[in-house]
Amino acid sequence: MEAVSAAQIIFIVVALLTVATTFLVVTVRNLIHAALWLVATLFGIAVIFVLLDAGFMATVQIVLYIGAIAILIVFAVMLTRRVMQDVGPQSNENWWLGTIVAAVFFAAISTLLWSIRWPALPGAVVGDTVLALGRSLVDPNQYVIPFEVASVMLIIALIGSITLALPGKQSE
Amino acid sequence: MVPLSWYLTFAAALFALGLYAVLARKNAVAILMGVEIMLNAVIVNLVAFWRYGNPSDIAGQAFAVIVFAVAAAEAAVGLALIISIYRRRETVMAEQIDLMKW
Amino acid sequence: MDFFSLLAWLIPVPPLLSFFIIILFTNQDRRLSHLVALGAIGLSLLFSWTVVFRALGTHHFAEHPIAVSVAWLPTGDSVFRMGVAVDPLTVVMLFFVPLACFLIILYSVGYSNYGKPLDQRDLPGSPPHHGVEPMYSRFFAFLSLFAGAMLLLTVADNLLLLFFGWEIMGLCSYLLIGFWYGRNYDDSNQITPRQAAVKAFITTRFADVIMLIGIVYLYSEAGTLNFREIFFSADIMNHLLHTPSLIGGLAAAHLIGLLIFVGTVGKSAQFPLHVWLPDAMEGPTPVSAMIHAAAMVSAGVYMIVRMFPLLSAGGGVHGGSPTMTVMAFIGGFTALFAATIALAQNDVKRVLAYSTISQLGYMVAALGIGAYVAAAFHLMTHAFFKALLFMGSGSIIHGVEHGMHHTNEKLDPQDMLNMGGLAKRMPTTYWTFVVGGLSLAGFPFVTAGFWSKDEILADAFAHGHWWVFVVLLISAFLTAFYTMRQISLTFLGDARTESAAKAHESAWTMTLPLVVLSFFAVLAGYVGVHMDFPVLGDMLGNNPFEHFVVGTLPHHLDGFEFNWTPVLFSVLVGIGGLGLGWLIYGRRPLSAGQPDPLVARLGPIHKLLVGKYFLDEFYNFALVRPAKWVSEVVSFLWIDRVIIDGVLHTIARFTMRIGAGARWFDKWGINYAPDKLSDGIRASGYSFRVIQTGRVQDYLLITLTAVIAVSGVLFLMLR
Structure with a gap:
């Protein structure tokens, strides 16, 4: 090595x-x-x-x-x-199961990762990725549609969050 | 030179820790934090694959940007839900939010 | 559409509209109701007479009749057209129908005791005691509908529209005969208005169905139902005449003619379907006048007059076609038959009812021998004097009922034996009734009835229909006799009951129509005097009626030579009948409790006549009871209970067997496994529901565990 x-x-x-x-x-x-x-x-x-x-x-x-x-x-x-409880357990009664699942997940992925021959780092110098990224996001041949969908989704999320967080009438 | 597998292992570790938070934490805000960590792990993977694949193909970064947007939306909506539930039920404990119980 | 065509359209409209207006809007207001009805029929009268006088003022009107139609029903490659037509025959009808209807409705105002308070004892559906009719508005609505239907029938230019009016009248007669539906009699053998209405309806319905078959047959053969199109087209007439019909030996034209004639037999109460008409007297008297004079029965005769070219096809104009032979036979027989029954009736209205049947038989027989003009003429004059007589009888009954109201006697106000001496009490009714009676009897040279009857007899004589001539002569004699009998029993001598002595004259609304009609009952005859009649023929314009009406026919109809013989016979029977009646009844009027002298003289024949030849009993025995027997025994016990029920029960039993088998199979064969499966699923659901904690994290944990497990398995397998 x-x-x-x-x-x-x-x-x-x-x-x-x-x-x-x-x-x-x-x-x-x-x-x-x-x-x-x-x-x-x-x-x-x-x-x-x-x-x-x-x-x-x-x-x-x-x-x-x-x-x-x-x-x-x-x-x-x-x-x-x-209502934050700073005292007492912060984990539920199934925390050990979560631990096992997470651990098994990590172990499995790691085993997989390490068993594969990954390509080496290409030598080429990366140019101005910001310009390329910006162009690709507004290029009809590339990612303008996912970009626009994401922006619409953000708007919807924004409005949805406001609506959800607004105090409801019943709670007044 | 850092091999790709190191980055991937790192991302897997972050993902597993986030997963643990989602599965085991009581507090909904903490669960949300776990989700954010998992999303970040995914972004790390995307960027790493971009770098070790063909850097002139910007797809990996574009995808990462979309995931950022999704993460932001998810955080906003998730936190709004938590606030709303808190307001209605005076709790943010995930195990007490069990209206769908049989 | 010119002005007169428009009027022709509008003639039937006001009464039909007035029916709906009264039924829907003015039914709470008596005064408004009869004003609407009177106004509507008055409007129709105005329209009709405008058309009539225009037609009379037109030269060669017959060649240029008013006819308009609209496309009504597309039928494949042609269009069925509905419309109105006014030709000379229609003009005759339009002259007297609306007038008679108007007077009848006016008369009804008084007849229904308008102006008197409602008697608290009176219930809807029974005749009023002394107060106003409880269902006053309804009565006028029905009368309006009746009049509208009659006018519709009159102006119709095709057989279908005529049939519409015909059927509406059938309905109206049902409604009006049964108008006092709540009336019951102590004598259970006496027919009630309900039964009479049903009887009239079913009898005429039977005839109408056959007539409808004839109409359909005609349409299928001729392709049109328009009168002029059929009669004026030589092609169609030839086709009808030379197409063999379904029944061997008869041409289509003859079979159609016979089928349609059956409609007249029903509607105009000819033998053997006449039985409904006398019982129709159970209705209020204006209804009787409506049915027997202006509308329904005239409609039957009008229809065959209208269809005369078809009925006479294939024979000479003066008889000979099979249809005409049948008509002559039935008409002649009915005329004599009904006249004999009328001799022995004591009910003032029933006498008139049988006289109507008899007179209608006259007209039918006249048509049967080709006396087209005479039939139409007699139709008109008969409408006037018979309406007059019916309304007169209504006035008489009204007067006697008024007397009964004072004396509290319980008797039949329609029985002539309970009357007598009314001439002094009710002068207007008396004199008008005498005029009508003389007209019916054919009092020579003065009355309308004489001229029209004479025309028929002369025609029969001139064309050699001897037996028709004789039969009609005998019935004319009998007619004169029973008319005199009726007048004598009713008006002459002394009152035979207290009530008759207390009777009084009716209101002006009732007597005015009588006066108007008596005027026409005399004068209407002068338009049809034979042109060769000495002095009068020339003076009265050479028989304008014949010249006018005969143009309705597509072919020329020859008149006949004037001959003194039938006139002589006519005068003889008229005077003779009246004279005999006077001898028996008039000279020494009956006193109270004295039996009818005819009873002794005729002996058993009188019983037969009183019993109306027991034809009702015969029908009851031959038709009604077998029908009941068939329905009770054959239909119910055998067919229904044994055959149909048996088959049904067998099928039911068989089906239940199959059902039981299917059920067993269903339960054990089909359902067993799925039932157990669903039980198992339910049980496992109960077991597994503990994992449904409602907590997101638990679900996620399970999901991930499964994902990892499956991934592991896949990984191991694929490697």
Whole structure:
């Protein structure tokens, strides 16, 4: 086995940290803490995107996930704070089954992954992917329709969320 | 040089942890967090396959962008549902939301 | 469509409309109801007479009749056209039908005791005691419908439209004869209005069905039902005449003629279907007048007059075709037969009913010997004097009922033996009744009845129909006799009961029509005096009636030479009959309790006559009881109970066997496994429902476990 390169070292460190923070996200009792650890996890994933030469993805990861979704989750946690149980078990009675399923899943996937010969990293330098991505999303020959469908879906989700979150008449 | 399998293993680990959160956590917000982690794992996979496949073919990233959009929508709707349920039933515990019980 | 065609269309419309207006809107208001009915028939009268006088003022009207029609029913490659036509014959009808209807409706106002308060004892469906008729508005609605139907029939240009009017009248006669449907008699043998209505309806229905068959047959052979199209087309007439009919030996024209004639036999109460008409007297008197004078029975004669070219086809114009022979026979027989029955009737209306049958027989016999013009003439004059007589009798009955109201006697107000001396009490009714009676009897040279009857007799004489001549002569004699008998019994001498002594004259609405009609009952005869009759023929315009009406026919109808012999006979029988009646009844009027002198003189024959030759009993015995027996024994016991029920029960038993087998098979063969399966599914459902916790996470856990398990299995297998 050849020597461990700098990129590999960086990957291993980032990956381990990210997995560790993720573990904390799914296990800590205090949900505020979990949300904060989630931010850390998302940030770690952004770093991984950078390692994959996907700078735009990393930017989106930070802006969208950390800037929007994570904050949203923090707000949700705070809004439902009154019934949050910081004491007592945070897992249901089937947690061990969940653990087994997750573990078996991971084991199976890993076994599969490691049994396959994956292609090596292509040598070609990746050019301006942002421009290509932008063009592809508005190109009728490529992804304009999924893009438009996604935008419509976002609008619907937005309206649906507002409708759902609005106080109902009965609850007044 | 980082082999593709490392990225995939990493994504699988994140996915499994997210899965555990979805299966085992009591709090609906925590379950939602698990879902977000799983989605992120998927995006990692997509981007990794893009990078190790043909980088000039932008499909992987385009797909990842769509998944981002879905994740954002899912988070918005999911949290709105949680707020709504909380308002009606004064709880966010998934095991207490069992109106569909036999 | 010119003005007169439009009027011809409109003639039947007002009374038909008035029926609906009265039924739907004005039925609460008596005054409004009779005003609507009178206004409507008045309008029809106006329209009719406008058309009539226009027609009379037109030269050669017969060649240019009013005829309009619309395409009504497309029938394959042709179109059935409905329309109205006014030719000279229609003009004659339009002259007297609306007038008679108008007077009858006016008369009904008084007859129904308009203006008196409603008597609390009176129930709908029974004759009023002394108050106003409880179903006053309904009565006028029915009369309007009747009049409208008659006018529709009159102006119809085809046999189908005529049949429509014909059937509406059938319905109306049912409704009106049974108008006092609640009336019952102590004597259970006396026919009630209900029964009379049913009897009239069924009898005429029987005839109408046969007539309808004739109409259908005619349409299938001729391709049209329009009168002029058929009669004026030599092709169609030839075709009808030379097509053999379904019954051997008869041409289609003859069979159709006979079938259609059966309709007249029913409607105009000819032997042997005359039985309904005397019983129709159970209806209110205006109805009797309507049925016997203006409308229904005239319609029957009108129809055969109308169809004369077809009926006479194949024979000479003066008889000879098979249809005409039958008509002459039936008409002559009916005339004599009914006249003899009328001799012995004591009911004032029944005498008139039989006299009507007899006079209709005259007309039918006249047509049977080809006396076309005379038949139409007698139809008109008869309508006038018979309407007059019926309304007069209604007035008499009314007067006697009024007397009964004062004396509280219980007697039959229609029985002439209970009357007598009414001449002094009811002068207007008396004099008009005498005029009508003399006209019916054929009092020479003055009355309309004489001229029309004489015309028929002269025609029979001139063309050598001897037996018809003799038969009609005898019946004319009898007619004169029973008319005198009726007048004497009713009006002359002293009152035989208290009620008759207390009778009083009827209201002006009842007597005015009598006066008007008596006017026509005299004058209507002068239009048809034979042109060669000394002095009068010239003076009265050489028989304008004949010249006018004869144009209706497609071929020329020869007149006949004037001859004194039939006139002499005519005068003789008229005067003779009246004289004999005077000798027996008039000279020494009956006193109270004295029996009818005829009883002693005729002996057993009188019984036969009173019993109307026991024809009703015969029908009852020969038709009604067998029908009941067939329905009770054959139909019910044998066919229904044994054959039909037997077959049905066998089928039912067989079916139940099959059903039981199928049920066994179903239970053990088909259902067993699925039943057990469903039981098992239900049981397993009970067992497995514990996993339905309602929690999303549990479901997801199970799903994922399954996914992983299946994936593992697949992975291991595929490797």
